[in-house]
Amino acid sequence: xxxxxxxxxxxxxxxxxxxxxxxxxxxxxxxxxxxxxxxxxxxxxxxxxxxxxxxxxxxxxxxxxxxxxxxxxxxxxxxxxxxxxxxxxxxxxxxxxxxxxxxxxxxxxxxxxxxxxxxxxxxxxxxxxxxxxxxxxxxxxxxxxxxxxxxxxxxxxxxxxxxxxxxxxxxxxxxxxxxxxxxxxxxxxxxxxxxxxxxxxxxxxxxxxxxxxxxxxxxxxxxxxxxxxxxxxxxxxxxxxxxxxxxxxxxxxxxxxxxxxxxxxxxxxxxxxxxxxxxxxxxxxxxxxxxxxxxxxxxxxxxxxxxxxxxxxxxxxxxxxxxxxxxxxxxxxxxxxxxxxxxxxxxxxxxxxxxxxxxxxxxxxxxxxxxxxxxxxxxxxxxxxxxxxxxxxxxxxxxxxxxxxxxxxxxxxxxxxxxxxxxxxxxxxxxxxxxxxxxxxxxxxxxxxxxxxxxxxxxxxxxxxxxxxxxxxxxxxxxxxxxxxxxxxxxxxxxxxxxxxxxxxxxxxxxxxxxxxxxxxxxxxxxxxxxxxxxxxxxxxxxxxxxxxxxxxxxxxxxxxxxxxxxxxxxxxxxxxxxxxxxxxxxxxxxxxxxxxxxxxxxx
Amino acid sequence: xxxxxxxxxxxxxxxxxxxxxxxxxxxxxxxxxxxxxxxxxxxxxxxxxxxxxxxxxxxxxxxxxxxxxxxxxxxxxxxxxxxxxxxxxxxxxxxxxxxxxxxxxxxxxxxxxxxxxxxxxxxxxxxxxxxxxxxxxxxxxxxxxxxxxxxxxxxxxxxxxxxxxxxxxxxxxxxxxxxxxxxxxxxxxxxxxxxxxxxxxxxxxxxxxxxxxxxxxxxxxxxxxxxxxxxxxxxxxxxxxxxxxxxxxxxxxxxxxxxxxxxxxxxxxxxxxxxxxxxxxxxxxxxxxxxxxxxxxxxx
Numbered sequence: 001x002x003x004x005x006x007x008x009x010x011x012x013x014x015x016x017x018x019x020x021x022x023x024x025x026x027x028x029x030x031x032x033x034x035x036x037x038x039x040x041x042x043x044x045x046x047x048x049x050x051x052x053x054x055x056x057x058x059x060x061x062x063x064x065x066x067x068x069x070x071x072x073x074x075x076x077x078x079x080x081x082x083x084x085x086x087x088x089x090x091x092x093x094x095x096x097x098x099x100x101x102x103x104x105x106x107x108x109x110x111x112x113x114x115x116x117x118x119x120x121x122x123x124x125x126x127x128x129x130x131x132x133x134x135x136x137x138x139x140x141x142x143x144x145x146x147x148x149x150x151x152x153x154x155x156x157x158x159x160x161x162x163x164x165x166x167x168x169x170x171x172x173x174x175x176x177x178x179x180x181x182x183x184x185x186x187x188x189x190x191x192x193x194x195x196x197x198x199x200x201x202x203x204x205x206x207x208x209x210x211x212x213x214x215x216x217x218x219x220x221x222x223x224x225x226x227x228x229x230x231x232x233x234x235x236x237x238x239x240x241x242x243x244x245x246x247x248x249x250x251x252x253x254x255x256x257x258x259x260x261x262x263x264x265x266x267x268x269x270x271x272x273x274x275x276x277x278x279x280x281x282x283x284x285x286x287x288x289x290x291x292x293x294x295x296x297x298x299x300x301x302x303x304x305x306x307x308x309x310x311x312x313x314x315x316x317x318x319x320x321x322x323x324x325x326x327x328x329x330x331x332x333x334x335x336x337x338x339x340x341x342x343x344x345x346x347x348x349x350x351x352x353x354x355x356x357x358x359x360x361x362x363x364x365x366x367x368x369x370x371x372x373x374x375x376x377x378x379x380x381x382x383x384x385x386x387x388x389x390x391x392x393x394x395x396x397x398x399x400x401x402x403x404x405x406x407x408x409x410x411x412x413x414x415x416x417x418x419x420x421x422x423x424x425x426x427x428x429x430x431x432x433x434x435x436x437x438x439x440x441x442x443x444x445x446x447x448x449x450x451x452x453x454x455x456x457x458x459x460x461x462x463x464x465x466x467x468x469x470x471x472x473x474x475x476x477x478x479x480x481x482x483x484x485x486x487x488x489x490x491x492x493x494x495x496x497x498x499x500x501x502x503x504x505x506x507x508x509x510x511x512x513x514x515x516x517x518x519x520x521x522x523x524x525x526x527x528x529x530x531x532x533x534x535x536x537x538x539x540x541x542x543x544x545x546x547x548x549x550x551x552x553x554x555x556x557x558x559x560x561x562x563x564x565x566x567x568x569x570x571x572x573x574x575x576x577x578x579x580x581x582x583x584x585x586x587x588x589x590x591x592x593x594x595x596x597x598x599x600x601x602x603x604x
Numbered sequence: 605x606x607x608x609x610x611x612x613x614x615x616x617x618x619x620x621x622x623x624x625x626x627x628x629x630x631x632x633x634x635x636x637x638x639x640x641x642x643x644x645x646x647x648x649x650x651x652x653x654x655x656x657x658x659x660x661x662x663x664x665x666x667x668x669x670x671x672x673x674x675x676x677x678x679x680x681x682x683x684x685x686x687x688x689x690x691x692x693x694x695x696x697x698x699x700x701x702x703x704x705x706x707x708x709x710x711x712x713x714x715x716x717x718x719x720x721x722x723x724x725x726x727x728x729x730x731x732x733x734x735x736x737x738x739x740x741x742x743x744x745x746x747x748x749x750x751x752x753x754x755x756x757x758x759x760x761x762x763x764x765x766x767x768x769x770x771x772x773x774x775x776x777x778x779x780x781x782x783x784x785x786x787x788x789x790x791x792x793x794x795x796x797x798x799x800x801x802x803x804x805x806x807x808x809x810x811x812x813x814x815x816x817x818x819x820x821x822x823x824x825x826x827x828x829x830x831x832x833x834x835x836x837x838x839x840x841x842x843x844x845x846x847x848x849x850x851x852x853x854x855x856x857x858x859x860x861x862x863x864x865x866x867x868x869x870x871x872x873x874x875x876x877x878x879x880x881x882x883x884x885x886x887x888x889x890x891x892x893x894x895x896x897x898x899x900x901x902x903x904x
Contacts, residue, residue: 041683042741043780044691099761105750105815107769107776114763132773138690139776146808149741150749157738180730209685243662249688362707364662473674517679520646521731524678 017045019404020195026432050137053129078412085390182519214537239378330376413553469514692781
């Protein structure tokens with residue numbers, strides 16, 4: 001039997017972004033002994049990349065706002081597939097979670113009377129996003145990190161979990177390795193909170209960091225937990241496409257908000273070509289009106305560039321597919337054209353979009369005040385994740401909790417901007433609280449070290465295939481390319497079936513990858529292990545997407561381009577069958593409470 | 605289509621041609637070989653090793669490192685996360701300069717010569733480009749945590765002006781890349797990690813000390829425990845900060861002035877003795893309007 005470093009905690013939190021940190025803080029506050037594991041150094045998680053703000057109905061800027069409007073906005077944005085209990089709790093509790101960040105030292109931008117300032121964002125009826133310039137995520141993660149280090153929380157930095165451990169049906173802990181030395185560690189825990197973020201690295205073009213390999217999704221699935229809504233992946237319409245090194249980096253919606261327009265290589269402003277019926281009344285039908293809207297004219301309707309993210313992303317893909325794209329496979333986003341409308345446009349652009357100006361200047365050698373940018377859709381967020389109880393965040397495995405992007409329910413078919421930072425605060429806190437309570441009722445679990453030994457043997461196999469085997473990077477690259485092409489932004493049955501065949505072949509290749517060197521800080525080995533999670537998650541996304549034969553939110557089927565009301569009555573749930581097969585089932589959405597129904601009616 | 609729109613369309617078409625041309629010129633998708641001289645080693649021992657890889661327009665140093673990994677050096681150790689200059693993970697010394705690999709474009713470097721990529725030398729080596737930066741995390745724990753005054757409003761919230769927020773937001777931009785720690789000679793040459801917290805943590809202390817809501821006074825510990833006296837204001841830290849935080853002038857010097865005021869100013873000492881409280885505390889009370897825009901520097 002192998003030797004393990006052994007750590008015992010009441011609650012083990014896996015992932016140290018906003019959700020994991022908030023959960024750890026709450027669990028420690030509840031008296032639990034807490035371990036916090038993260039793949040990177042503390043404070044480097046993907047939360048740092050959130051820009052726009054955190055949505056909470058503080059009503060500091062517009063006093064008509066309240067939790068009911070936020071609830072209705074979130075449900076409408078999610079096309080009513082949301083877990084309505086989570087949408088209710090989220091809208092009610094977000095203001096307290098934001099205010100308490102201030103008590104921990106966060107410094108948000110201010111209103112004239114000294115309160116937390118809020119800004120407008122897509123899908124939110126009133127100015128609702130508390131923010132710090134365009135670096136709100138950094139402020140939140142640093143605030144939580146700088147508070148957490150003073151709490152009784154054992155932080156295990158640069159540690160990757162390869163499997164959850166169970167004692168019968170209940171969770172018993174996790175098995176992982178430290179990245180710098182490659183030593184295996186056994187974590188014994190009465191409760192585990194997964195807060196591992198998303199799956200963006202399953203696609204070739206993404207705004208997500210390397211850590212987003214769907215670890216938590218795969219860990220939970222392998223442990224028998226149910227996942228839901230995995231067909232809903234959000235593709236942000238505007239990411240950079242050139243040069244190759246920056247492909248996928250986000251270009252903020254603010255460019256379009258300031259009057260930026262989308263044009264194809266023929267110079268045609270194609271967004272006017274196809275305005276969805278249900279938005280026609282509130283969308284400008286000529287360029288002049290659209291321009292006036294961006295300049296603050298309250299009587300003008302919004303330009304079609306500011307339609308919902310899913311629609312704009314698909315329109316861009318259509319231009320590219322039909323041969324009207326820009327040289328590097330995107331379209332043009334042009335803000336420089338406003339010089340024909342405004343004097344001093346150059347300075348105006350630099351003042352309103354400073355980070356975009358520098359991003360393009362520094363990384364692409366493009367002066368956006370003079371030239372158009374090339375942009376295309378980029379994988380941004382997964383609405384789906386672990387199916388949880390709305391109140392406690394516990395999954396279908398007793399003792400296993402989930403919070404943040406790895407959890408599912410709040411966002412339904414489509415997430416509103418700003419609702420992810422509030423998601424991780426509200427449900428990070430709840431997961432930590434209920435995990436600590438759960439742990440308090442349990443005896444110590446029994447950990448089967450033979451189970452651990454078997455996992456370690458499998459994990460070390462890439463070292464045994466030193467000669468001949470393919471390296472892991474090529475397999476990962478091919479997976480990303482295939483998922484982007486076949487299960488990306490526009491989906492078809494035949495393409496997704498091909499993707500399932502492709503996944504089978506890729507799994508074969510992944511089983512044979514070999515790595516060189518030793519176990520100390522070896523990225524090749526780490527990639528070989530992460531690859532397993534990416535493959536699992538990719539198959540889950542493809543199977544869920546096949547099952548939903550309609551188009552809704554982030555999921556668009558070329559062969560079923562319309563929304564089908566029958567599909568609005570259930571979530572698609574994926575779980576592992578008793579023989580290891582992947583089960584895809586439809587779970588009816590519970591009837592909404594009458595008071596919540598009334599709120600939705602009142603806010604129609 | 606109007607004349608104006610016509611000319612607009614022409615501009616776009618021309619821009620498209622320019623963009624296409626960019627990728628076809630010698631600096632574009634056409635690739636050429638460049639050599640990267642990368643530190644390889646486990647622990648303190650190691651050596652520079654040359655890797656040749658093809659580079660193309662727009663690549664940053666981190667891209668070249670990833671390419672070299674994929675082409676065969678699969679175990680080449682490097683930290684990175686966001687690849688957008690926001691997380692501060694990929695710090696290294698490129699041609700001897702402390703920089704973020706993800707924000708250093710190859711076009712800024714002379715590719716006729718090998719590009720040297722080494723780990724941050726102020727920290728103990730782990731492997732290849734990865735160093736042990738745990739001392740920075742330990743140092744932060746030694747600085748007393750944020751402690752706010754009682755809330756201003758009955759609902760438990762506070763009021764502060766944007767000007768007061770601005771002052772500490774500069775410090776709170778820090779992405780903890782530790783390049784400032786790497787370049788600081790007190791840490792790098794004298795290895796006084798346990799005596800001197802270094803510029804990053806002094807920026808952290810400054811944001812706490814100048815935080816509009818914080819009520820602690822960390823002046824004594826800055827002098828006694830955190831070694832602020834070791835800093836002799838060479839400003840190297842400010843020069844390498846990728847977030848352009850004015851570390852020396854805006855964070856360290858004001859903290860040094862507080863230490864001087866409290867410990868080396870006999871007149872101030874006398875005043876404090878007579879008034880029976882710290883001059884700073886007194887000013888804090890007098891500056892009850894810290895929230896106002898005009899109260900900038902009230903905690904100084």
